[in-house]
Amino acid sequence: MIFDALIAPFFEFEFMRRALVGCVALSLAAGPVGTFLMLRRMSLFGDAMAHAILPGAALGYLAFGLSLSAMTMGGLITGLLVVILAGLVTRTTNLREDASIAGFYLISLAIGVSLVSLKGSNIDLLRVLFGSILALDDAAMMLLVAMSSVTLLILSLIFRPFVLECVDPSFLRSVSRAGGPAHLIFLALVVTTLVSGFNALGTLLSVGMMMLPAIAARFWAVELTGIIFSATLIGLIASLSGLILSYHTGLPSGPAIILVAGGLYLLSLIFGPRGGLILKFLPRRHLEA
Amino acid sequence: MFKRFALTLALICASTYGQAQSKMETIASMSIIADFVRQIGGERVNVTTLVAAGGDAHTFQPAPQDARRVAQAKLVFINGLGLEGWLPRLVQSSGSKARIITVSQGVQAIRDTSDADGHSHAHDLDPHAWQNVANAKIYIRNIAQALSAADAEGAPTYAARADAYLAELDRLDADIRAGLATIPPERRRIITSHDAFGYFAKAYGMNFIAPQGVSTEAEASSRDVARIIRQIRAEKIPAVFLENISDPRLMVQIARETGAKMGAPLFSDSLSPESGPAPTYLAMMRNNLKAFLDALR
Numbered sequence: 001m002i003f004d005a006l007i008a009p010f011f012e013f014e015f016m017r018r019a020l021v022g023c024v025a026l027s028l029a030a031g032p033v034g035t036f037l038m039l040r041r042m043s044l045f046g047d048a049m050a051h052a053i054l055p056g057a058a059l060g061y062l063a064f065g066l067s068l069s070a071m072t073m074g075g076l077i078t079g080l081l082v083v084i085l086a087g088l089v090t091r092t093t094n095l096r097e098d099a100s101i102a103g104f105y106l107i108s109l110a111i112g113v114s115l116v117s118l119k120g121s122n123i124d125l126l127r128v129l130f131g132s133i134l135a136l137d138d139a140a141m142m143l144l145v146a147m148s149s150v151t152l153l154i155l156s157l158i159f160r161p162f163v164l165e166c167v168d169p170s171f172l173r174s175v176s177r178a179g180g181p182a183h184l185i186f187l188a189l190v191v192t193t194l195v196s197g198f199n200a201l202g203t204l205l206s207v208g209m210m211m212l213p214a215i216a217a218r219f220w221a222v223e224l225t226g227i228i229f230s231a232t233l234i235g236l237i238a239s240l241s242g243l244i245l246s247y248h249t250g251l252p253s254g255p256a257i258i259l260v261a262g263g264l265y266l267l268s269l270i271f272g273p274r275g276g277l278i279l280k281f282l283p284r285r286h287l288e289a
Numbered sequence: 290m291f292k293r294f295a296l297t298l299a300l301i302c303a304s305t306y307g308q309a310q311s312k313m314e315t316i317a318s319m320s321i322i323a324d325f326v327r328q329i330g331g332e333r334v335n336v337t338t339l340v341a342a343g344g345d346a347h348t349f350q351p352a353p354q355d356a357r358r359v360a361q362a363k364l365v366f367i368n369g370l371g372l373e374g375w376l377p378r379l380v381q382s383s384g385s386k387a388r389i390i391t392v393s394q395g396v397q398a399i400r401d402t403s404d405a406d407g408h409s410h411a412h413d414l415d416p417h418a419w420q421n422v423a424n425a426k427i428y429i430r431n432i433a434q435a436l437s438a439a440d441a442e443g444a445p446t447y448a449a450r451a452d453a454y455l456a457e458l459d460r461l462d463a464d465i466r467a468g469l470a471t472i473p474p475e476r477r478r479i480i481t482s483h484d485a486f487g488y489f490a491k492a493y494g495m496n497f498i499a500p501q502g503v504s505t506e507a508e509a510s511s512r513d514v515a516r517i518i519r520q521i522r523a524e525k526i527p528a529v530f531l532e533n534i535s536d537p538r539l540m541v542q543i544a545r546e547t548g549a550k551m552g553a554p555l556f557s558d559s560l561s562p563e564s565g566p567a568p569t570y571l572a573m574m575r576n577n578l579k580a581f582l583d584a585l586r
Contacts, residue, residue, distance in 0.1 A: 009511075009515065012515075013514075013515055013518060014545075014546045015511070015514060015518070015542050015543075015546060016511060016515070018542075019511065131538060132538065134511055134539060134542065135538035135539040135542045136538075136542070137538055137541060137542065140538075243511060246510050246511045247510075247511045247512050247515060248512065249510075250510045250512040250513065252510045253510055256510070
């Protein structure tokens, strides 16, 4: 009974297995990356990036037609360009990070829309570029898994300077010059994770899986490692149950996974042991006496 | 030869009347209707297409340029049956005095049968009526009538061109029937990613199964995809077809998982560019017929 409902779909259908592999790969990378984005108050970064990649995708389209690899490479390059420029502006002027990213992504989006209309076509390039979880081909799956592995590897290499940079940038600057490069490398990782996620799974799923588990995890742990592990775990639970929910109810699969992740966030918000609403408003007897 | 003669004649006429004969400006909402209007209007009519070849009429966003063109047009040809939800507003906002001709007037509309699982659509008629050649003939008669009404002088030309084109359509219809007759009925089953072939199915006895709803806006759920894969396996459906608009990756995945044959691209609600395999309605229907026959034989 439980086997039929939860396990059998994955045995019967290859596309379900592929979807699960894709989601697991994304969750593993998105957990830690999302956690850092949240801690750096860049939770809306993913949405900005989804628009910032348009001109690159459009150039790829104008040069090579509807070639997914050309459009993805183009998107990746403009995405990286936007974060590097925004990062440099943040470092050298007194503009905050979110403001400088907003500036550059809007310029990028406007260029992209103009480029698309140059061709006089109303094909929605981003819709072509953004994949679907149910249609993971070999190339998209390899891209996702490779990107996830590389992200985890590089993140572990820059982990120490980067954590310091997050919590106490002035201290890090006094002892080392690794802060700036670490931050830029991190932003590059975010872009590559997001763009490969867009290509394979679509925007909603990529951005959603990056942010929702991370902000839900905030209510389960206080120190960094705990948050990262909870975020990854919540992501994995949401992937599996979202896919099964979509399989049994007929909801579109990407939104179903994000709905489950959103539900987990609301549950964490209410019942979470670290700052959840219930604990916050219950009388804390152990502090009296 | 004849063309040059006609041109000379036209020039003489124009000079005798002392005023330059300018072409009548018309708008067609989509490329297939534009092709029809061109076939009937010939040299006397200028046609502008709003949704260009390769675009998607369901989700089109008009630009200011389009509003300007609509404002200048004398006739606006639309398909109707709920395909161009955006058009009435465009005509109104452009301040145009153009007459709107619904070319599907008189077509026996069929219901959108694809929402068996409770998806609700804004429209419940299937707009893709031109996929039945008999309906295309109704389109042609409507267009010829509207052109003649707007330009009485050209009426004989329009009538002659319409008769010639109607004969072409009859030949096309006969060819489709003869071609499909070579396929055994139980093999006439095809999966395609865009359910635009309801009229074709009904007229010519084919069975089309779609993984998505009739509109390209709906996103597939894993339950729908699982259902289709099971169906292909159980009924041994021989072929899976891409459509020129929808996400091809979903089709590839289904084909790989079932071993069904992948057909060549079909054109259902938009023509290909001039250089492509389906620059006109006749070419589009023959292209699709060949693709069906190649995959099912």
